[in-house]
Amino acid sequence: MLGHGSGGKLSAALMREVFLPAFGNPVLNLLNDQAVVERPPGRLAITTDSFVVKPLFFPGGDIGSLAIHGTVNDLAVGGARPLYISAAFILEEGFEIAALRRIADSMAAAARACGVLIVTGDTKVVDRGKGDGVFINTTGIGAAPEGLELSAGGARPGDKVVLSGYIGDHGIAILSSREGLEFESRVESDSAPLHTLVETMLAATGRIRVMRDPTRGGVSSALNEIAAQSQVGMEIEESAIPVRPAVRGACEMLGLDPLYVANEGKLIAIVAPEDAEKLVAAMRSHPLGQEARIIGTVTSAHPGMVVERTAYGTTRVVDMLAGDQLPRIC
Amino acid sequence: MLGHGSGGKLSAALMREVFLPAFGNPVLNLLNDQAVVERPPGRLAITTDSFVVKPLFFPGGDIGSLAIHGTVNDLAVGGARPLYISAAFILEEGFEIAALRRIADSMAAAARACGVLIVTGDTKVVDRGKGDGVFINTTGIGAAPEGLELSAGGARPGDKVVLSGYIGDHGIAILSSREGLEFESRVESDSAPLHTLVETMLAATGRIRVMRDPTRGGVSSALNEIAAQSQVGMEIEESAIPVRPAVRGACEMLGLDPLYVANEGKLIAIVAPEDAEKLVAAMRSHPLGQEARIIGTVTSAHPGMVVERTAYGTTRVVDMLAGDQLPRIC
Numbered sequence: 001m002l003g004h005g006s007g008g009k010l011s012a013a014l015m016r017e018v019f020l021p022a023f024g025n026p027v028l029n030l031l032n033d034q035a036v037v038e039r040p041p042g043r044l045a046i047t048t049d050s051f052v053v054k055p056l057f058f059p060g061g062d063i064g065s066l067a068i069h070g071t072v073n074d075l076a077v078g079g080a081r082p083l084y085i086s087a088a089f090i091l092e093e094g095f096e097i098a099a100l101r102r103i104a105d106s107m108a109a110a111a112r113a114c115g116v117l118i119v120t121g122d123t124k125v126v127d128r129g130k131g132d133g134v135f136i137n138t139t140g141i142g143a144a145p146e147g148l149e150l151s152a153g154g155a156r157p158g159d160k161v162v163l164s165g166y167i168g169d170h171g172i173a174i175l176s177s178r179e180g181l182e183f184e185s186r187v188e189s190d191s192a193p194l195h196t197l198v199e200t201m202l203a204a205t206g207r208i209r210v211m212r213d214p215t216r217g218g219v220s221s222a223l224n225e226i227a228a229q230s231q232v233g234m235e236i237e238e239s240a241i242p243v244r245p246a247v248r249g250a251c252e253m254l255g256l257d258p259l260y261v262a263n264e265g266k267l268i269a270i271v272a273p274e275d276a277e278k279l280v281a282a283m284r285s286h287p288l289g290q291e292a293r294i295i296g297t298v299t300s301a302h303p304g305m306v307v308e309r310t311a312y313g314t315t316r317v318v319d320m321l322a323g324d325q326l327p328r329i330c
Numbered sequence: 331m332l333g334h335g336s337g338g339k340l341s342a343a344l345m346r347e348v349f350l351p352a353f354g355n356p357v358l359n360l361l362n363d364q365a366v367v368e369r370p371p372g373r374l375a376i377t378t379d380s381f382v383v384k385p386l387f388f389p390g391g392d393i394g395s396l397a398i399h400g401t402v403n404d405l406a407v408g409g410a411r412p413l414y415i416s417a418a419f420i421l422e423e424g425f426e427i428a429a430l431r432r433i434a435d436s437m438a439a440a441a442r443a444c445g446v447l448i449v450t451g452d453t454k455v456v457d458r459g460k461g462d463g464v465f466i467n468t469t470g471i472g473a474a475p476e477g478l479e480l481s482a483g484g485a486r487p488g489d490k491v492v493l494s495g496y497i498g499d500h501g502i503a504i505l506s507s508r509e510g511l512e513f514e515s516r517v518e519s520d521s522a523p524l525h526t527l528v529e530t531m532l533a534a535t536g537r538i539r540v541m542r543d544p545t546r547g548g549v550s551s552a553l554n555e556i557a558a559q560s561q562v563g564m565e566i567e568e569s570a571i572p573v574r575p576a577v578r579g580a581c582e583m584l585g586l587d588p589l590y591v592a593n594e595g596k597l598i599a600i601v602a603p604e605d606a607e608k609l610v611a612a613m614r615s616h617p618l619g620q621e622a623r624i625i626g627t628v629t630s631a632h633p634g635m636v637v638e639r640t641a642y643g644t645t646r647v648v649d650m651l652a653g654d655q656l657p658r659i660c
Binding site: 033074217260 | 332333335336337338339340341342360361362363364365366367368369370372373374375376377378379380381382404405407408410414416417418419420449450451452454455456457459460461462465467469470471472474480481482483542543545546547551555559590592649650651652656657658659
């Protein structure tokens with residue numbers, strides 16, 4: 001009901017009956033307007049994301065676990081250790097408490113698994129027809145080591161482009177579940193927290209220039225952003241990019257290019273060439289990096305442009321996503 | 331368009347044409363998935379709020395300035411110095427870029443005036459009819475001094491309840507603008523950043539136990555929360571609580587109690603009795619505390635309950651807001 005967002009008795013009941021049982025911890029339990037925590041070592045990393053994924057529950061996850069993983073990953077690819085998360089809910093009047101509880105429980109489980117604390121939150125309710133069930137904002141705070149510089153502007157010609165695994169799983173899982181499509185085999189979202197994979201990677205080499213998790217807009221957007229920010233070109237090999245047969249089949253049927261499809265448990269790293277093999281070997285020792293491989297090279301030619309060498313030996317420009325191929329994917 | 335939220339070219343254009351011109355600063359301009367900043371001294375204060383106020387523009391402010399003030403105030407009432415803010419937008423397909431630009435400019439101006447940096451952000455777009463123009467989440471990070479304990483559980487019998495000024499302005503401004511009501515004189519929202527008032531207060535006395543900004547649910551909810559958390563009672567004097575004639579008139583006409591109406595530029599402080607007068611004097615020296623006064627006393631009687639002595643000498647229980655008196659007020 002609208003009253004659940006009004007700051008009165010119903011808001012307090014929602015806190016007591018749904019959020020505290022799921023998220024409760026010594027900081028949140030104080031119920032102050034702000035959480036006060038010990039400051040972490042190093043510099044602060046801050047990231048924010050709103051989640052509007054549709055449907056709310058999908059193969060391999062739900063909006064709650066996705067919100068935690070997405071925020072943990074945005075911190076992790078900056079080299080930061082995820083520590084604290086805020087959780088803000090915008091509910092549509094009429095949304096079922098049982099579904100909200102299921103989502104909160106999923107968020108709480110994901111946060112526990114990642115070792116992050118949900119320290120503060122907010123709930124608003126909008127009238128029926130002015131929202132869509134639930135939207136969730138998670139803002140994350142992490143500890144970024146002093147001296148570690150990972151920035152989209154850091155790629156240099158000669159660097160290698162490393163990808164951690166199969167692409168397109170999340171986007172196809174959402175799309176097939178949204179449209180009720182059936183493929184030969186069910187595709188599950190790859191939604192997963194990447195912070196321990198990143199730890200493994202940073203321990204293996206000090207020569208990673210940039211990391212990105214290729215979510216909205218897929219691998220193509222992530223590479224294009226890095227190419228633009230670093231003023232370098234990129235050449236990637238189609239044959240090197242792992243795509244599951246079911247995802248490839250779905251993409252062919254739907255007219256999608258897997259390079260543009262969202263991922264929620266993959267990362268791209270740009271690394272100095274001399275450490276690329278070492279990095280891939282380290283990644284393969286981690287459950288989330290078993291399919292890691294070098295997919296391309298940073299070039300001084302065609303700055304700002306990403307070019308793919310196809311399986312047929314031709315090349316094509318991999319531009320940024322122009323339109324709205326897959327709305328509300330996260 | 332939906333494509334503005336898809337992470338591709340349109341998202342980049344929105345960033346380049348709307349958000350960077352408004353918010354641009356050396357941290358945000360890096361366009362990484364996370365902002366990395368120097369850690370502040372002391373402990374970290376973290377707060378989050380989503381803003382779904384309707385209408386988006388109202389007398390005395392708009393959703394953009396409100397989002398900054400609300401988050402600055404949630405940090406300030408914890409005694410923290412506001413430093414960094416994240417800004418996440420959920421747009422409804424079809425929302426006008428011109429209105430978004432106006433809101434972003436207003437947020438940027440408010441942030442500059444408060445001395446806080448918008449360091450990271452996010453934009454999502456939902457289909458027409460699944461949102462309502464724009465919702466904004468702001469998450470704030472501040473520096474909380476070591477040793478300062480301001481918690482809703484800190485009120486003690488004998489303490490005085492101090493209020494910083496006129497109540498009900500924000501709620502009545504929103505309601506009159508939403509419903510197209512005309513009163514004798516126009517009521518403007520009191521939306522304002524309270525961090526410098528709080529600095530003045532903390533400099534005047536080390537004996538403030540709790541501060542709250544009485545937003546949703548008004549003064550009554552804030553006092554009830556403190557009474558419940560501290561396991562104390564409260565007695566407040568109706569005659570001591572400042573309400574503008576226009577707000578009082580509007581409340582009478584609409585059947586509202588000003589104690590339940592939202593404020594966005596006021597605060598309540600619970601302070602040791604020996605420092606109450608000194609605190610009020612200090613507050614009155616600040617433009618946002620000119621009408622500050624003692625409005626009541628913390629009691630050991632009736633723990634968890636707030637009682638008001640009316641102008642007629644009778645007493646009544648001031649309970650928490652039960653329903654949805656004023657939805658979407660912030």
